[in-house]
Amino acid sequence: MPEGVLLNVVGEDMKVNGIPLKAYEYFWLDGEESLLSFYSNYWGEESSASVTNSRVGMWTVISKIDDDYNITIQYRDEGIKGLKVLLGISPLPKMIRLNRKGHSLSKVHPMPGIEIVSVVESVDKGVSSEVYWMSSINSIDKTSDIVANRYIESGFFVTKKNIRNAENSSDFMSYIVAEDVREKYQFSISNSKGKTKIVGARRDK
Secondary structure, eight states: OOTTOOOEEEEEEEEETTEEEEEEEEEEOSOHHHHHHHHHHHHOHHHHTTOEEEEETTEEEEEEEETTEEEEEEEEEOGGGOEEEEEEEEEOOSOHHHHTTTOOOOOSOOOTTEEEEEEEEEEETTEEEEEEEEEESSOHHHHHHHHHHHHHHTTOEEEEEEEEOTTTOOEEEEEEEEEOSSEEEEEEEEEETTEEEEEEEEEEO
């Protein structure tokens, strides 16, 4: 948390789709670039590359897996008040059947070796979006190829960026964007405690 900000507790015993959530709010007066720079420095250069960045209505939403937790930061400009920032911290869910009970079917395309752990859906001004937490039985490199190829085959325009480990040239993380005229997907693939984890964001255009 940045020093000098007045932190308001929104709730420390909340649940979203059955997932425990701690939520906080604060205002940032030094502008968007400074806010992003703070979190980039806090997480470190390589770790920051695994962040998923999306837009939901007037909010910019940043999502990142840190060990067994998902950290979500969303902010919007509120004029002379500065940026209103909402910080959410939740453990990665363990049981998809409980967490997704009663939810609509996933809009992420089925892919071999990849399992959706949980999904949070939202609608803002008629635009629907979701954030997905997924796991893969494959390496970062192979998982990246599977995701990219699946969306290329489905007619999406796909861009992919792999971040390499300087010590052994293996993939540290992979970032994929897939979009067509109707929707946009972003996937951040990284390693957490020896397991390949994926944070995905999808939104209507």
